[in-house]
Amino acid sequence: MTAKRKPAPATAEHxxxxxxxxxxxxxxxxxxxxxQTIADDYQRRYDISVTEWRVMAVLARFDGLSAREVAERTAMDKVAVSRALARLVEAGRVNRSIHDGDKRRSVLSLTEAGWVMHDEVAPMARAREREVLAKLDAEECAWLTRILDKLQG
Amino acid sequence: MTAKRKPAPATAEHxxxxxxxxxxxxxxxxxxxxxQTIADDYQRRYDISVTEWRVMAVLARFDGLSAREVAERTAMDKVAVSRALARLVEAGRVNRSIHDGDKRRSVLSLTEAGWVMHDEVAPMARAREREVLAKLDAEECAWLTRILDKLQG
DNA sequence: TGCAAATGGTTACATATGTAACTATAACGT
DNA sequence: ACGTTATAGTTACATATGTAACCATTTGCA
Incomplete structure (x- = not known):
């Protein structure tokens, strides 16, 4: 029978x-x-993907953004945003109109239905985040924030 | 002209x-x-994906694993592993044989070519990790490890 | 003006990934 | 021994994602 789980003989050299x-x-x-844990809360129920939810979250905070601005704020690329918006507009959750002075730009905002969904999902997302952070004490939480800041900066 | 970047009026309620x-x-x-930064180092050069590299990294440490065991160690699902292995075997980087006492199981190991590539990529990956961690001081590094342990446990 | 270059956004194609169904073999209980 | 159930792995299909090419409009500047 063949050896199993034994470190490869050449471990040291390699x-x-x-x-x-x-x-x-x-x-x-x-x-x-x-x-994925958070997404499981809403994906089935609302038939929406993580990327779509992120777009909605940004529009909930910043009304009237263009697609490019949404892309900046979500760190998604413009193609991903375009696709997410197509589905969101289709589903009646986002409203898209054309910018007054620049016909290339869209002007985006949540619809009433979009707001309703947002107001159900946002608290769930926050609750999940709290569950995760509950594994840490206050000191660890503070270090985590600081570390993320440094790693991303 | 439409208002831009101004928080939505309903912020407080929502x-x-x-x-x-x-x-x-x-x-x-x-x-x-x-x-992605790490993957950029090797993807083009060796035509290999992140998932394939992870499979190779595990086989470099544990010779003779089955596909299921690889899946466990990489936290990938068995389909992803199966696909990665198909490409790796095809590319001549992994050797696949059948388990002596159980014809369902495969017995996997790196080929010579697989080792050669491993020995070039592994140091690059480690170097990138060092670059990232260089943004932190020793104390922050220690906290990060501790925090990751707690969040994953 | 008017034309090249830049910008906002979409489309098309190739590739990746997740889920479920499937095949082959092995393990288990009677 | 034999039918049921479990396990290893692959295949098929649907969906997601990245890259490049593309259209429309706008900007910059000769």
Whole structure:
């Protein structure tokens, strides 16, 4: 029977990565787990994707943005935003009109239905975030914020 | 001209999320940025995806795993692993044979070519991780590890 | 003016990913 | 031994995402 789970003989020479201690890998797992947990709350119920929800969240805060501005604020690329908007407008959650002085730009805002959905989803999202952060004490929370700031800056 | 960038009038009642302070969102951006930076180092050069690289990294450490065991160790689902393996075997980077006592199982290991590539990519990945962590001081690094442990546990 | 370059946005294509159904083999209980 | 159930892995389909090419409009400047 073949040897199993035994480190490869050549380990020392080859210095393989230890994925479970490798920051990019750990972040990726953590991020996916958390985002998916939150998305599970609303994806089925409202038939909406994470990217669409992000667009709505931005429009809830900043009324009248153009698609490009939405892209900036969500860190999505313009194609992804265009697609999300197509679905959101189709579903009657976002209103799209044309900018007065520039016919290329759209002017975007949530519809009444969009607001209704937003007001149901936003508290759920916040609650999930609290659940995650509940695993940390106040000091750890503060460090986390600080660390994220430094890593992203 | 339409008002722009002004918070929506109904902000108070609707309590929109502030994406830039929302943990799941921040993690997602950070994780994607870092993973993509590393992937840029090898994707073009070796024509390999992040998932394929992860499979190779695991096989570099644990010789003779089955596909299911690879899936466990990479936190990928079995379909993703199956697809990654198909490409890796095709490209001559991974060797697949059948388990002695169980014809369902595969027995996987890196080929010589797989090792060569591994030995070029692994140091680059580690170097990128160091670049990221260089933004933090020793204390912050220690907290980050501790926080990730708690969030994932 | 008027024409090249830039910008906002969409479309088209290729590739990636998730879910469910499927095949083959093995394990289990009678 | 034998039918049921579980497991390893692949295939098929639908959906998502990234890249490049594209149209329309606007800007900059000769």
């Amino acid at each position: 210095a393989p990565l230890q994925l479970e201690h490798f920051l990019p890998y750990r972040l990726s797992i953590l991020s996916n787990t958390i985002s | 309590a929109p999320l502030q994406l830039e302070h929302f943990l799941p969102y921040r993690l997602s951006i950070l994780s994607n940025t870092i993973s």
